[in-house]
Amino acid sequence: xxxxxxxxxxxxxxxxxxxxxxxxxxxxxxxxxxxxxxxxxxxxxxxxxxxxxxxxxxxxxxxxxxxxxxxxxxxxxxxxxxxxxxxxxxxxxxxxxxxxxxxxxxxxxxxxxxxxxxxxxxxxxxxxxxxxxxxxxxxxxxx
Amino acid sequence: xxxxxxxxxxxxxxxxxxxxxxxxxxxxxxxxxxxxxxxxxxxxxxxxxxxxxxxxxxxxxxxxxxxxxxxxxxxxxxxxxxxxxxxxxxxxxxxxxxxxxxxxxxxxxxxxxxxxxxxxxxxxxxxxxxxxxxxxxxxxxxxxxxxxxxxxxxxxxx
Numbered sequence: 001x002x003x004x005x006x007x008x009x010x011x012x013x014x015x016x017x018x019x020x021x022x023x024x025x026x027x028x029x030x031x032x033x034x035x036x037x038x039x040x041x042x043x044x045x046x047x048x049x050x051x052x053x054x055x056x057x058x059x060x061x062x063x064x065x066x067x068x069x070x071x072x073x074x075x076x077x078x079x080x081x082x083x084x085x086x087x088x089x090x091x092x093x094x095x096x097x098x099x100x101x102x103x104x105x106x107x108x109x110x111x112x113x114x115x116x117x118x119x120x121x122x123x124x125x126x127x128x129x130x131x132x133x134x135x136x137x138x139x140x141x142x143x
Numbered sequence: 144x145x146x147x148x149x150x151x152x153x154x155x156x157x158x159x160x161x162x163x164x165x166x167x168x169x170x171x172x173x174x175x176x177x178x179x180x181x182x183x184x185x186x187x188x189x190x191x192x193x194x195x196x197x198x199x200x201x202x203x204x205x206x207x208x209x210x211x212x213x214x215x216x217x218x219x220x221x222x223x224x225x226x227x228x229x230x231x232x233x234x235x236x237x238x239x240x241x242x243x244x245x246x247x248x249x250x251x252x253x254x255x256x257x258x259x260x261x262x263x264x265x266x267x268x269x270x271x272x273x274x275x276x277x278x279x280x281x282x283x284x285x286x287x288x289x290x291x292x293x294x295x296x297x298x299x300x301x
Binding site: 017019025028029030031032033034035036037038039045053061062063064066067068070071074075078081083084085086087088089090091136 | 150152153154155187188190191192193194196198209216217218221222224225226235237238239240241242243244245246247248
């Protein structure tokens with residue numbers, strides 16, 4: 001069934017892509033984003049402590065989560081003629097090489113304004129154990 | 144990639160030139176650089192997150208859509224944040240931890256756009272002994288149109 005503003009309802013789910021995180025995928029994200037922070041490159045540096053936090057090894061860029069969520073939202077919105085207008089995210093848990101992550105979305109509500117129609121979506125990213133690694137909210141504008 | 148080669152990938156270099164949390168003045172504009180967004184850079188970003196939509200790759204397809212030509216994915220601002228800031232910008236300080244971001248999208252960036260950034264720290268605070276800075280950012284195309292605007296929360300290295 002084609003997604004339309006009319007037939008969407010709270011609780012409807014959006015499945016995002018599964019993504020295998022590896023040292024190579026993190027390095028590729030460094031090259032693609034130009035974010036070469038040693039958090040993502042240097043295991044020796046990451047053996048240290050960061051205030052109260054101890055990572056123990058390199059971690060994936062938090063914005064890799066953001067990019068996957070955004071990909072899920074646009075791939076869902078484009079066929080409906082809708083536009084991805086906003087995404088807010090918070091990182092809950094660091095992601096290390098060897099982990100597989102997957103974003104999902106759940107329709108929270110719909111709202112009409114003077115000139116448009118909006119769908120609000122709760123988003124989260126889970127690892128293969130079902131742990132939340134990122135949460136957020138998205139807003140999509142419908143025709 | 145030519146742009147990646149020209150970009151200083153050693154974030155330790157110039158680290159002593161970057162502002163620490165104590166030096167950052169909320170409200171003070173950050174230095175920024177114009178950046179020409181190439182199709183190669185878009186393709187590399189797409190590869191890194193598995194984007195395959197033809198709007199980003201297939202000119203013939205993109206031409207008959209509402210967009211009238213190729214566009215970049217909305218999240219291309221992830222690349223633009225680093226490509227539009229100089230090597231001494233505090234966003235590159237090793238140990239900067241990203242705690243979350245929010246972005247609003249107006250119009251898409253396109254291949255060959257010349258992108259400019261207006262950016263500043265908006266706020267700084269201490270929470271649970273961690274040093275936070277909130278930064279806000281607006282990206283424009285060469286026509287002065289807003290592409291997207293966003294805010295981020297970072298934990299600064301001590």
